[in-house]
Amino acid sequence: MGQKLVNDILVSLMELSSPRTLSALMKTSRYLYRSGPRYLLEKGVAITHQRALLSFIAFMKAEDGARLGHLKKLVFFAFEISSPVANSFSTFLIHFSESLALEALCIHDTEGLLGSGSPPLSDAFAKLRTITILELSGVGKHGASFLRNMKSKLENVHLTMIEDSAFDSESDESDDGTEDDDRDDRNAIKLLHGSQDTLTSPSGDGCELLTEITDPVYAEVYPHVEELVLFGNDCPATIVYTHAFPNVRVFRFETAEEDLDIMGRDVEAHLSIRELNQMQQVQLKSPWNSLDSCHANLIDLFLLGLRCHVRALHILGNFMDITSLRCVMTDTTPEYMCLQGFDVDIFTRSLVSTMKKPYAQQLRALEIVLMVGGALEPETVDIPHVVETILAMLRPLKIRSFGILFCCCLIPEPRPANFADLPLCPAEQYLADLDLDALAQRVKDATETLQTVVITMKMHRTRPTTIVTLGADVEYGPNAVESIPLRAAPLYASVPPLYPEQEAGS
Structure with missing residues (x-):
């Protein structure tokens, strides 16, 4: 009875301890060794280098996978990853895809991580089923493949696409890449198709959402999205956003500077885009009857032509x-x-x-x-x-x-150097x-x-x-x-x- 009381007290201390102290406590007894991972993992894990990734794999595989259910958040920073390590991580993800309870995933170098290994890690990550919060920076063809094939149903997602020049270099290296494929790789509406019934808060930077003029709306519809954030976007296409996200209450929008340059900076060019957007909202019956708030610069508000x-x-x-x-x-x-x-x-x-x-x-x-x-x-x-x-x-x-x-x-x-004076x-x-x-x-x-x-x-x-x-x-x-x-x-x-x-x- 006394030992149980001591263990209970030590477990209570674990809730307040730093990771280093937790690791030390885990070495003192079998009971604490099994109790510690819950507290070590409860705030998530951030992986900053390849050696840490190897240590993470070994730690999570211990105790016959009993620790897997405690991991809710995983963050990857940019670092070099070799093919053997990537393949080892891929094997780990695939083997435990049904046991992992990961809810939040953040990758700061999406192409660097998901493009590693053979087959690429994007395939293994796509098999995870429990992710609801996703943040990807630098999405290219591997990030797009992950999104397109993922089993998880997302609720909150933020995507930052790689720059056009990076997409161009990827296309040059690809045997069968096409311009249409590249556009789809930047199209969040299409990439997130598997989360149409669950998505509530999408945010995209550098997306390309324009449609063909003969088919101005997409088949994908996200009825639960109430806040839509699109920064660094291509030419404003209001009807695309209203039909894909019919129940938006808060809209934040910004056109990319390079796209403003392409469409021209004179009033006449902007007026033609505005007139098209307004005409389509009437002809195709925009579902946006009102918004609680809209955040954009005046040029974008003019181009959007919200009705x-x-x-x-x-x-x-x-x-x-x-x-x-x-x-x-x-x-x-x-x-x-x-x-x-x-x-x-x-x-x-x-x-x-x-x-x-x-x-x-x-x-x-x-x-x-x-x-x-x-x-x-x-x-x-x-x-x-x-x-x-x-x-x-x-x-x-x-x-x-x-x-x-x-x-x-x-x-x-x-x-001036002496401005303060x-x-x-x-x-x-x-x-x-x-x-x-x-x-x-x-x-x-x-x-x-x-x-x-x-x-x-x-x-x-x-x-x-x-x-x-x-x-x-x-x-x-x-x-x-x-x-x-x-x-x-x-x-x-x-x-x-x-x-x-x-x-x-x-």
């Missing part, structure tokens, strides 16, 4: 074209809007005029994250004019909450002296319906981070778009404007 209500619209900067903004707001009629990562040149008479239009009167909450001087030379930043334009922009609105973050990026290029430029000096409490009150007085105002200043050379809040005690309903502003708005770095000649005339 549905978007309750919360997050527009990422720094490109601003008033005509595009008006089109997007007209089609999506947002109740909440956040302009994220813009410089102060967005505050023009055209923007003030836009806020007087009927499609802006539905707004109930507005947040702005300003990168002051992020894209402009410090001497061109006129903060007094910015403040007055903001007040003029707010007056016609019926919003209940408003927040603005001034993020000071007033650094001359090239940056230089005198403040006029914009910095104005912001250093600006009474944020008084400004918050002016903002609140500018719009009769305003109840909550938050003004924040960060990264000023001579002023600490300052936050002023009016109406912090206001309570909004649990499903209201209004809230205390700037708590959730992410901060995005600004990017150069794509239509500088239009911005100059706005």
Whole structure:
């Protein structure tokens, strides 16, 4: 009885111990030797080199496979793996494919790992049946083969495709590779076909999802996906996303820079893509009637041409074209809007005029994250004019909450070595002296319906981070778009404007 009590106490200690201590305790008795793997494996295993992989295989095979059920998460970092070791690992995976209870798999060098061995490790990994969370970085032909043939039913997946040049080199080395095969290897909608009934949260970077113009939608449908994230994507094809993921509530999208270059940076080229996307949504009956939120830059929102209500619209900067903004707001009629990562040149008479239009009167909450001087030379930043334009922009609105973050990026290029000792430029000096409490009150007085105002200043050379809040005690309903502003708005770095000649005339 006494020994059992001691063992129970030591097992309780195992729950709090480091891996090194756990290993030491396992050497003290047969009882602890068998109890330890549960705690060693409960947070998962990260493998960083070939020797660790060999040790992992030996550890998991011990005790007649009794340890296999404790492993829930496995992470592989990039490292060289020889054919003999890869083949040994492949034999292990195939032999224990029915016993492994692995739920989460992360591979940082997908092609390097899954392409190793003969046959490649992609075949062995595809036989695992219990994976629900998957993250693959650098997906090429071997990663695509794994996804295409896998037995597991995924729920949450993040895929980062290798760059086009890497795909091109793979095709050159392949005897029977074709351009169509390469596109399918980057097409997450097709690759994840085996998880159509289980997938809830897909995220892809560098995918190619375009269809043939004569057959604009895929047969694959993922009815349980409510949040869709597509970064570095090819040319926006709205009908593809709406039909493959008909029940999306949150949509995050970004077109790859190289694809923007291919389609052209002029308004006419973008207008033709937008018109096609809008036409297809009508003709093929897009299932998206509304979205809870959409996060994208203005160019992508314009190209997507969404023809549905978007309750919360997050527009990422720094490109601003008033005509595009008006089109997007007209089609999506947002109740909440956040302009994220813009410089102060967005505050023009055209923007003030836009806020007087009927499609802006539905707004109930507005947040702005300003990168002051992020894209402009410090001497061109006129903060007094910015403040007055903001007040003029707010007056016609019926919003209940408003927040603005001034993020000071007033650094001359090239940056002087003694920048910290230089005198403040006029914009910095104005912001250093600006009474944020008084400004918050002016903002609140500018719009009769305003109840909550938050003004924040960060990264000023001579002023600490300052936050002023009016109406912090206001309570909004649990499903209201209004809230205390700037708590959730992410901060995005600004990017150069794509239509500088239009911005100059706005």
